[in-house]
Amino acid sequence: MPYLEVRELEKTYVTPRDATHVLGGVNLAIEEREFVAVVGYSGSGKTTLVSLIAGLIPSDAGEIVLDGAPVTEPGPERGIVFQQYSLLPWMTVYENVALAVDAVNPGLPGADRRRLTEEFIALVNLTPAAWKRPRQLSGGMRQRVAVARGFAMRPKLLLMDEPFSAVDALTRTTLQDELLRIWNEHRSTVILITNDVDEAILLADRIYPMTPGPGAVLGPAIEVGLPRPRRRRHMSLEPAYQKARQAIVEFLRAARTNR
Amino acid sequence: MTTARLQKFVLPLLGLIGVLVVWTALSQTVAPDLPSPAKTWNESRRYVLEPFFKDGEMNQGILRLAFYSLVRVAKGFLLALAIGTPLGFLLGLSRPFHAAFDPIVQFLRPISPLAWLPLGLVIFQKSEPAAVFTIALCAMWPTVINTAVGVRSISQDYLNVGRVLKLSRAKMLAKIIVPATLPYVFTGYRLSLGLAWLVIVAAEMLTGTPGVGGFLWQEYNSLVYSHIILSVATIGAVGLLLDRLMGLVEARVKSS
Numbered sequence: 001m002p003y004l005e006v007r008e009l010e011k012t013y014v015t016p017r018d019a020t021h022v023l024g025g026v027n028l029a030i031e032e033r034e035f036v037a038v039v040g041y042s043g044s045g046k047t048t049l050v051s052l053i054a055g056l057i058p059s060d061a062g063e064i065v066l067d068g069a070p071v072t073e074p075g076p077e078r079g080i081v082f083q084q085y086s087l088l089p090w091m092t093v094y095e096n097v098a099l100a101v102d103a104v105n106p107g108l109p110g111a112d113r114r115r116l117t118e119e120f121i122a123l124v125n126l127t128p129a130a131w132k133r134p135r136q137l138s139g140g141m142r143q144r145v146a147v148a149r150g151f152a153m154r155p156k157l158l159l160m161d162e163p164f165s166a167v168d169a170l171t172r173t174t175l176q177d178e179l180l181r182i183w184n185e186h187r188s189t190v191i192l193i194t195n196d197v198d199e200a201i202l203l204a205d206r207i208y209p210m211t212p213g214p215g216a217v218l219g220p221a222i223e224v225g226l227p228r229p230r231r232r233r234h235m236s237l238e239p240a241y242q243k244a245r246q247a248i249v250e251f252l253r254a255a256r257t258n259r
Numbered sequence: 260m261t262t263a264r265l266q267k268f269v270l271p272l273l274g275l276i277g278v279l280v281v282w283t284a285l286s287q288t289v290a291p292d293l294p295s296p297a298k299t300w301n302e303s304r305r306y307v308l309e310p311f312f313k314d315g316e317m318n319q320g321i322l323r324l325a326f327y328s329l330v331r332v333a334k335g336f337l338l339a340l341a342i343g344t345p346l347g348f349l350l351g352l353s354r355p356f357h358a359a360f361d362p363i364v365q366f367l368r369p370i371s372p373l374a375w376l377p378l379g380l381v382i383f384q385k386s387e388p389a390a391v392f393t394i395a396l397c398a399m400w401p402t403v404i405n406t407a408v409g410v411r412s413i414s415q416d417y418l419n420v421g422r423v424l425k426l427s428r429a430k431m432l433a434k435i436i437v438p439a440t441l442p443y444v445f446t447g448y449r450l451s452l453g454l455a456w457l458v459i460v461a462a463e464m465l466t467g468t469p470g471v472g473g474f475l476w477q478e479y480n481s482l483v484y485s486h487i488i489l490s491v492a493t494i495g496a497v498g499l500l501l502d503r504l505m506g507l508v509e510a511r512v513k514s515s
Contacts, residue, residue, distance in 0.1 A: 056419055074423045075425055076425060080423055086419065088435065088438070088439075090439070090441075091434075091438075099420075099434060100424060103425065104424075153423075153424070
């Protein structure tokens with residue numbers, strides 16, 4: 001049985017006026033320490049999928065099993081890096097990360113928790129900004145705090161919901177490289193949601209393309225045959241890269257025209 | 260002279276002169292009993308220039324009187340916050356509580372201080388606690404309502420952070436709900452303070468306690484009309500000052 005298994009997951013948002021069928025039977029399987037990306041057009045239901053796996057919203061059908069336990073409610077073992085950072089603006093960088101460290105290590109002595117917090121801040125190179133509030137940081141720095149907080153939860157599964165979509169292209173490149181480095185050090189199990197095919201190939205072991213909604217489903221997973229540790233330079237010239245890219249783009253294009 | 264200085268100093272001064280002109284004109288034409296600005300100043304001079312003198316219970320310098328009123332307002336205001344803040348949080352946090360008590364809040368909110376005061380006198384038998392009771396009851400509603408609205412408008416994103424981290428109820432309150440609501444709470448406090456000061460005059464007039472409002476009413480009964488104007492001006496000035504001070508506190512909370 002895979003580490004995380006999502007079976008026939010369905011979700012419909014019902015309002016008094018109408019109902020939107022967002023997910024129509026999503027299947028997904030991830031092994032431990034695997035980095036998986038879900039790629040799809042904006043509005044196809046990717047954030048809904050993340051919210052369901054996180055347990056933030058209930059599903060209508062199907063099941064989610066992580067490490068043998070069915071998911072019924074949110075919990076820090078499924079950490080999230082939210083799309084809009086969701087940092088608490090009244091807390092400093094340190095306090096935002098410490099909130100997560102304290103929440104998942106309640107028994108640990110204060111000194112150890114402080115050390116852990118500092119480590120996670122250092123992991124994303126924000127030590128000089130530790131006592132600043134999110135308002136004083138650039139978009140890229142804020143997202144790094146969110147990444148640090150996500151890893152600080154020491155999750156079994158880290159969910160990243162379009163983490164770099166709100167930052168400019170240059171910053172995005174830096175953040176992707178940083179994430180690549182952090183993941184190489186930590187090797188956590190990650191689901192990355194993105195609409196950026198190149199980002200998915202750079203970071204993930206396998207990529208699930210998502211059909212556009214309504215009733216979105218995931219296509220067959222595409223293996224990224226690139227060796228690790230990966231480097232961005234020259235990567236796009238490798239045959240494995242181009243093969244993966246072509247497979248994803250073709251699937252997404254076909255899924256759109258077949259609607 | 261720059262237009263900025265013109266806007267900031269000259270135009271307000273012109274406005275003030277305009278008011279004084281209209282006031283003088285009124286006192287010399289349609290309202291002969293209304294003291295003119297000059298007469299008001301002559302008869303009030305001692306109260307302003309020796310603001311802390313005390314000749315008797317009701318005959319005191321204007322700042323001393325204002326101080327009595329401020330102490331009374333502070334008591335009522337603090338009582339209003341002590342009751343209103345938790346009440347607002349409960350209304351915002353608990354649906355059953357909201358369903359049970361929101362109609363009562365909406366019902367009590369528009370009741371005038373003039374209506375509460377006699378009831379306060381009946382309950383407490385003394386004028387001082389009755390006045391404080393009235394101020395608190397009238398002033399607490401903006402705090403209650405703003406706090407409740409603030410709790411309800413906390414971004415789901417912040418709450419989700421708490422849910423993912425499985426924060427305890429107490430931590431959720433201390434780390435997320437209260438800080439996220441604070442700007443709303445302080446807007447409520449500022450509005451409540453304004454109301455408390457508004458109520459003080461009515462409370463003092465009806466109870467005859469020493470203070471700006473009590474003084475105003477006594478001088479009306481003794482036909483010293485210039486002191487009414489002195490009191491009115493003092494009430495306005497103190498009210499403005501309170502609002503500005505609370506505005507500073509509010510801005511501080513919002514920017515932190």
